[in-house]
Amino acid sequence: MKVRVAQICGFCMGVRRAMDLALDAAAKARPPVFTFGPLIHNPSALELLRSKGIEVLDHIPEKGEGTVIIRAHGIPPGEREALEKAGFQLIDGTCTRVVKVQMLAKHYSSLGHTCVLIGDRGHPEVKGIMGYAGENGVLVSSLEELKGLRLSGQYIILAQTTRDREEFEEWARMLLDRFPGGQVFNTVCDSTRKRQREVRRLCRSVDAVVVVGGRQSANTRRLAEIAAESGKTALAVETEEDLDLDELRSFGSVGVTAGASTPNWIINRVVSAIEQVPGRGEPLAGRLLYRLLRFLHETTAWTALAGGLLALSCGLLMGLTPQESWRAVAMASLYLFAMHTMNRIMDRESGAYNDPMRARFLVRHRKVFQTLSLAALFAALSIALQLGTVPFLALLALSLLGLAYSIRIVKQRALKDFPASKTIFTSLAWTVVTTVVPWSHTLESPSKWAMVGIPVLLLTLARSALMEILDIHGDRIVGRETLAVIMGEEGLMTLVTALLALLAVVAVAAPLFSAPVTLAAFAAPAAWGLFLLWSFRRQRLRQNLRMECMVELLFLVLFAATWALSLLARPSI
Numbered sequence: 008m009k010v011r012v013a014q015i016c017g018f019c020m021g022v023r024r025a026m027d028l029a030l031d032a033a034a035k036a037r038p039p040v041f042t043f044g045p046l047i048h049n050p051s052a053l054e055l056l057r058s059k060g061i062e063v064l065d066h067i068p069e070k071g072e073g074t075v076i077i078r079a080h081g082i083p084p085g086e087r088e089a090l091e092k093a094g095f096q097l098i099d100g101t102c103t104r105v106v107k108v109q110m111l112a113k114h115y116s117s118l119g120h121t122c123v124l125i126g127d128r129g130h131p132e133v134k135g136i137m138g139y140a141g142e143n144g145v146l147v148s149s150l151e152e153l154k155g156l157r158l159s160g161q162y163i164i165l166a167q168t169t170r171d172r173e174e175f176e177e178w179a180r181m182l183l184d185r186f187p188g189g190q191v192f193n194t195v196c197d198s199t200r201k202r203q204r205e206v207r208r209l210c211r212s213v214d215a216v217v218v219v220g221g222r223q224s225a226n227t228r229r230l231a232e233i234a235a236e237s238g239k240t241a242l243a244v245e246t247e248e249d250l251d252l253d254e255l256r257s258f259g260s261v262g263v264t265a266g267a268s269t270p271n272w273i274i275n276r277v278v279s280a281i282e283q284v285p286g287r288g289e290p291l292a293g294r295l296l297y298r299l300l301r302f303l304h305e306t307t308a309w310t311a312l313a314g315g316l317l318a319l320s321c322g323l324l325m326g327l328t329p330q331e332s333w334r335a336v337a338m339a340s341l342y343l344f345a346m347h348t349m350n351r352i353m354d355r356e357s358g359a360y361n362d363p364m365r366a367r368f369l370v371r372h373r374k375v376f377q378t379l380s381l382a383a384l385f386a387a388l389s390i391a392l393q394l395g396t397v398p399f400l401a402l403l404a405l406s407l408l409g410l411a412y413s414i415r416i417v418k419q420r421a422l423k424d425f426p427a428s429k430t431i432f433t434s435l436a437w438t439v440v441t442t443v444v445p446w447s448h449t450l451e452s453p454s455k456w457a458m459v460g461i462p463v464l465l466l467t468l469a470r471s472a473l474m475e476i477l478d479i480h481g482d483r484i485v486g487r488e489t490l491a492v493i494m495g496e497e498g499l500m501t502l503v504t505a506l507l508a509l510l511a512v513v514a515v516a517a518p519l520f521s522a523p524v525t526l527a528a529f530a531a532p533a534a535w536g537l538f539l540l541w542s543f544r545r546q547r548l549r550q551n552l553r554m555e556c557m558v559e560l561l562f563l564v565l566f567a568a569t570w571a572l573s574l575l576a577r578p579s580i
């Protein structure tokens with residue numbers, strides 16, 4: 008089935024931050040940990056928080072202990088004081104956009120201005136803002152209230168962040184006409200509006216729209232209404248289990264969007280489940296290609312192929328003989344297959360969130376893949392032995408390190424528990440097995456190795472970081488401090504951009520300093536990587552299968568460029 012995912016869907020910035028703070032608190036904050044009211048309107052996410060030991064605090068007790076997370080809506084200053092007085096440590100998850108409204112209310116109220124807030128009576132965000140406005144706060148929830156309002160003196164008009172922008176502007180104009188001189192602060196958050204605009208756009212290019220989100224979530228319900236208003240079938244689901252697969256078969260293409268409180272991992276599961284359904288009129292070749300890619304992805308064969316292509320390119324660049332090159336290719340493919348498979352089997356917890364379909368597949372066939380990966384590792388070691396003693400010892404050391412990666416050795420901590428270890432170890436393993444081990448049988452000319460090894464390290468670092476971007480939520484849920492979790496999505500994308508830009512500069516500059524012209528081949532995967540980042544920002548690569556397939560193509564691009572340049576550089580006879 009052809010699936011199109013809305014460019015803007017799922018967690019908004021404020022909800023994502025509150026969720027991240029809660030997950031971090033589960034691992035680090037003073038227990039017991041509470042959220043003050045339900046953090047978001049999504050049963051699966053709330054269930055997850057409960058499973059992490061985070062409970063919901065409904066009222067403020069006289070005495071309490073532990074940590075309380077304030078949700079994105081914020082709270083009035085009185086409640087904040089009461090929580091602190093009760094003895095709780097507070098983690099403030101108030102969305103920065105809501106904080107801005109609270110601060111405007113506080114500032115103008117302290118100047119004696121009346122603060123008119125256009126918002127929904129009883130909404131937690133409104134209660135919080137009104138708390139900051141104090142006695143000078145006036146809430147307007149309906150047109151009748153607006154018409155009955157009497158104002159004197161200076162005043163400002165504020166909006167609850169989730170109000171409809173047009174309605175707010177119209178109401179503010181009506182007030183200004185009756186009571187000139189008021190100051191308007193349009194504090195409506197564009198997040199909801201952008202989602203709604205996006206679902207209208209999506210409806211134009213698909214047969215039906217699946218809206219993912221909690222049944223209690225107002226913004227999710229509104230997205231489904233907008234899809235239905237545009238004449239398309241709108242199917243609202245909380246999880247992939249709610250999908251009616253028979254009904255989906257009657258559509259040729261399906262769009263997917265999600266409310267602001269829907270976690271990414273649920274959107275991913277829904278998308279994967281829909282992709283498996285044969286769409287109306289879908290050509291057989293398309294189905295077969297999808298199945299082939301999914302098989303290669305779930306069995307780690309795609310990764311092994313990518314590793315083989317990298318080793319082949321390195322062989323060409325380092326001037327290995329054809330026999331040495333093919334040995335290096337087989338060794339790298341087998342080693343990377345073995346290590347990635349073993350670690351994925353051992354790392355089931357985060358896999359269940361990051362890539363649930365592959366995790367389920369590996370659990371189902373665990374024994375087969377454990378046996379296959381062990382056999383692959385032995386085969387890789389025996390090929391390394393054929394290359395020489397030093398390559399064998401180098402690969403053996405790398406294998407022991409790889410096997411120890413998920414095993415708790417020091418103070419109940421495994422290597423994978425050390426911050427950023429996933430990115431660093433993965434790229435080191437790729438670099439060592441594709442460059443150091445094949446080169447180590449001669450140990451000749453370290454500069455020859457460095458000319459290839461350093462660009463490969465940059466490229467594999469960028470690859471690992473790109474792969475991690477989609478795993479942020481799963482890794483955070485299981486408490487793993489990957490580079491993506493530490494730096495955040497934006498920070499990581501900046502780092503990948505810098506790595507790829509550096510790689511491109513090295514590739515272009517190296518031949519100017521009498522290095523072989525073939526090294527310029529690294530500019531091609533650098534450009535491909537930058538294109539992937541651009542696609543990711545445009546929400547085109549938000550599913551694991553698509554992301555992994557495209558990222559591993561870095562090495563096909565490198566091989567094609569290396570091969571082409573080596574043909575051009577070959578002296579004509």
Ligand code: SF4
Nearest residue numbers: 019021102104168196
């Ligand atoms: S909808 Fe806007 S204001 Fe509300 S939490 Fe999300 S980003 Fe913040």
